[in-house]
Amino acid sequence: MRATLRWAHADLRTHRGEALFLVLATAGIVASLLLASALFGYATNPWQRVFTRAHGAHVWIHTAPSADAARLAALDGVESVSGPYRTASATVQSRGAKATVELRGAHGRPPTTGRPLLDSGRWLDPGTPDGVVLDKGVARALWVEAGDTLTLPGARRPLTVLGVADHAEPRYRPGERSGTVWALPSVLERAGERTGQVVGLRLTDPDDTGYAVQRSVTELGARAVTQVSSWQQARAEAQDDTRLLGQVLGLFGLGALLAAALAVYGAISTRIRGHLRDISVLKAIGFTPGQVVRVFLAQHVAFALLGTVLATVLIETLGSGIPGRLGDAVRVWQGLPGHAAALLAIPVGAVLFIAATTCLAAWRAGRVPPVPVLRSAAPAGSRLSGPARRALGLRLPPALVLGWHRTFARSPRSPATIARLALPLLLITVALSAWTTIERFDSTPEQVGAAAALTARADKGLDDGEARALLEADDRVETAHPGVEVAALVPGQTGTIALRGLGTREDPYPFTVAAGRPVQGPDEAVAGQGLLDLLDVQVGDWVRMTVGGHPQVLHIVGRSIEPENAGRVISTSLDTLRENDPGLRPTLHRLQLRPDADPRAVGAALTRASDGRLDIREATDPAAGLAPLRGVVLALIAVLALIGLTELSTVIGGSVREGERDLLALKAVGLSPRQITAVTVTAVAGTALAAAVVAAALGVPLARLLIDAQGRSSGMGAGIARTPSLWLLLLLGAAAVVGAATLAALPAARAVRRRLADTLSAVA
Structure with missing residues (x-):
């Protein structure tokens, strides 16, 4: 053993640089894999933790105000129900910032199923009739917290923010999906027209979500259901921001691990070829083939161990201090139940993987004969x-x-x-x-599917012609495409998708078409990859969906690149939707700007020019x-x-x-x-x-x-x-x-x- 250690020490002194490279490379690889694990945990577990604590509903169904949503509690497979709650659509303001929200009528005690989890403040109190509780997304968009006030158009008194809560429903997206504001029923009465109801269903078997939605739509009638969201959709959206980071780190971490293992194999093989005489001397003085193999294996496993320990200590002690989302991910990951197991499994797996590739090269050292073979020195x-x-x-x-x-x-x-x-x-x-x-x-x-830099929505007092004139008055706006976006029930009525009508046949919207062709004629549409996968269709197929109780049949002529709504979007021209509903009016305008225009500056100028009657939002980045x-x-x-x-x-x-x-x-x-x-x-x-x-x-x-x-x-x-x-x-x-x-x-x-x-x- 003493001779083995002395030889290993001498070899290490001779190849210091190579040893340092192996240690640092292994440390970088293991650090990448640990960060990937942290990002995966950060992407999935926070939502799961909220869902579990809130006793979340697996399905949220929005219905017309006349529907008897309470009947859904008697359906087979429904464990409990949250609601039904009366809802009203409104726009709230704070310090010039606006947010489209769904006011949800609630009571003085939080519900048992689908319970909002307070982050700050307190729940609704009948003693404060103008008090509301905001979901985190809305509070962040309006830069408000408990104790601040909100302006509700049409209401004589401002609303007081009593608390900010988290929930497990699909999150607020400006310009795409309304946020949630819990308020007493009296606030909804002052908010204006009652728009409907919402009910949450918690199921005994979450895998039966699709079937439960079908049963619910059949029970209430397709015309009564306006929108459906599921727990799978909410979880997928919660994962979107960090899942890609985790996948990239995991993919490159595994690739780098393979590259490092091959580098170790090559280093050992080259070292053996260069030290044949030394190995022969070791055998001549009594080293067995097994001892020779073990000395090479132990040496490189030691390098791997040193690198993994270095990476593990650095990530565990300093990882939470990394700026941005990586640091947040490490902090969340360190508090999860599987943190200790991952912290042990990843370094051990990396060492075993490197050791396995090392064994093959080290085995060759054991086959070197104790008498050196003369090599020819031919020119x-x-x-x-x-x-x-x-x-x-x-x-x-x-x-x-x-x-x-x-x-x-x-x-x-x-x-x-x-x-x-x-x-x-x-x-x-x-x-x-x-x-x-x-x-x-x-x-x-x-x-990549973001041709329009801004989205403009007009208040009710501003008609389409006036809004279009205001938008096109700015010379930095090249084109203002009128459009409308509605929720549509997919075939089978197991969920909702986004149906868009953008542009006209005379002035078509520039969809980014990656396969097929753009929209040219009536009833033609382009769809995102997420919708094609959801409906199991392809370019060239016809699809039927339900919009507000009316059927809409479209011919998919192309696949568009859709960065929004997980690609579950089907887009056609506004003229096509008007053929099915002649009274349809644009609810938004997508603005294409000149190449040198600053979207924020243009949006601020348009807001000032319209005296706040235009809600200008930057398109999804x-x-x-x-x-x-x-x-x-x-x-x-x-x-x-x-x-x-x-x-x-x-x-x-x-x-x-x-x-x-x-x-x-x-x-x-x-x-x-x-x-x-x-x-x-x-x-x-x-x-x-x-x-x-x-x-x-x-x-x-x-x-x-x-x-x-x-x-x-x-x-x-x-x-x-x-x-x-x-x-x-x-x-x-x-x-x-x-x-x-x-x-x-x-x-x-x-x-x-x-x-x-x-x-x-x-x-x-």
Whole structure:
């Protein structure tokens, strides 16, 4: 044991840089996997925790005011009911900010099922008849808290915010979905026209949600049901903001783990080939094959352990201090029940995975004979291929020809070496593709389904003509497309989707069509990927839906990229919807601005020009949830570059050792020390160049495949990927080649200056 430790210590002193690279690379990989686990927990468990504490309803059904929603409590499979509650649609204001809300009539005691969880303040009190409780999304949009007041148009007295609550229903989205404000029934009476009811159903079996919705719609009648939302929809929306971050970190973490494992395998294999004489000496003095295997395995498992412990300690102690969503995710994750198990399983799994790949390479060390096998020192030129001889005949630089020959023709191990070095470069190419795709969302949003920068909604006292005149009076507005958005029941009546009528046939809205063609004729529509998946239809099919109790049949002629509502959107022209309902009037305008216009400045100017009669909202930013990915991508590139450096150090060491056997022959044929150094540098640079070419050739299509697959799974749809430009790929390849040549120059020059006796011992 003492001899084993002494040999391991001597070997570590000889290869300090390589050991440091392995430790840091392992630490980066494990840190990525731990952050991925934190993001997954942050995405799913907060909503689940709220749902459990609130004894949440699995289905929320909005009905007409005349429907007898209380009958749903008697349906089979319904465990309990929340409501029914009277509702009224209203717009509340605070300090100039507006929010469209659903006023929900409640009582002085919170309900048992679907109970709002107070974050601050208190619940409704009959002693404060003008008091209301806001959901967190509305409170955040209005910048209010308990004790502030709200203005309700038509009401003589302001509303007092008694509390702010969280709930497990689909969250508030400005311009898309109303928020929830709980108020006493007397407040609803002053709010104006009563718009309907809402009832929540908690089911005995959550998997029967679709069937329960069908039964409820059948019981009440399709005309009486205006909107349906389920717990799956609410959970999916709660996951949307962080799920992509978790998937990216998990994918690249696993890829980096594989790259690191292969780098370890290559490092051990190269070290064994370079230390055959030392291994033979170990066996000659009494080391058994098992002891030789164990010494290599223990050494690299120790590196892996050190890296995993370093990563685990850093994430556990400093992870919550990371700015932004990653820090929030770590804080939430540390309070979840599965935190301790993940904190143990991920590092242990990483160490075992690296150990498994190490075993195969270390096993080769046990097969080395105790008597060194003499290797021939034949001149390199005796084994030159035909193309290499012809290249020398053309008086090309000998160093270039011999270095290229050593890279591709000397050893069957060259393809494996190129593959190992290409893997981190391939993952970097994929990471750069993710970066350029995010940049596409910012620079050209019209290519990813966000052609309109602003959405304008007029108050009831402002008709469509006046609103359109106000909007088009600003020369920064290129086009104001009239439109309407309503909730529609899908076939089977198991849920609702968003049905949009935007633009007219004379002035069509510029939908981003990724497959099929744009809307051209009557009854034609384009649909998002989420809707196609929900209804199990494809481009070319006809779909039937119910809007306000009336059927609407549309022909899907194209698939559009839809960043909103998880892609569960079907869009047609306003003219098509008017054919089914001639009295339909636009409720909104989508504004396309000039390229140099600032959406916020235009929105503020339009609000002032209309004296507040226009509610101007910025369109949903498709890149809003992707902004944290930039920092993640940079961190991943750094980790992958570190792994690439680890593999490159192995390539350099192997090339220098293989060059030692040719050193005497190259000197004998007249090559100068500088030319011999150039042979090794060229061999290493050629390996890096081949790896960069392979990485670009495989990484670009792989990146497009992965990003489009993510687009399909999120409902946005394929067609959003943008691969790096040719110049960026050339820059990556050039950096790899120049870096390899620079790092190889010093070791190659030192090898040439070795003493003759050392060189003879190396080839023996």
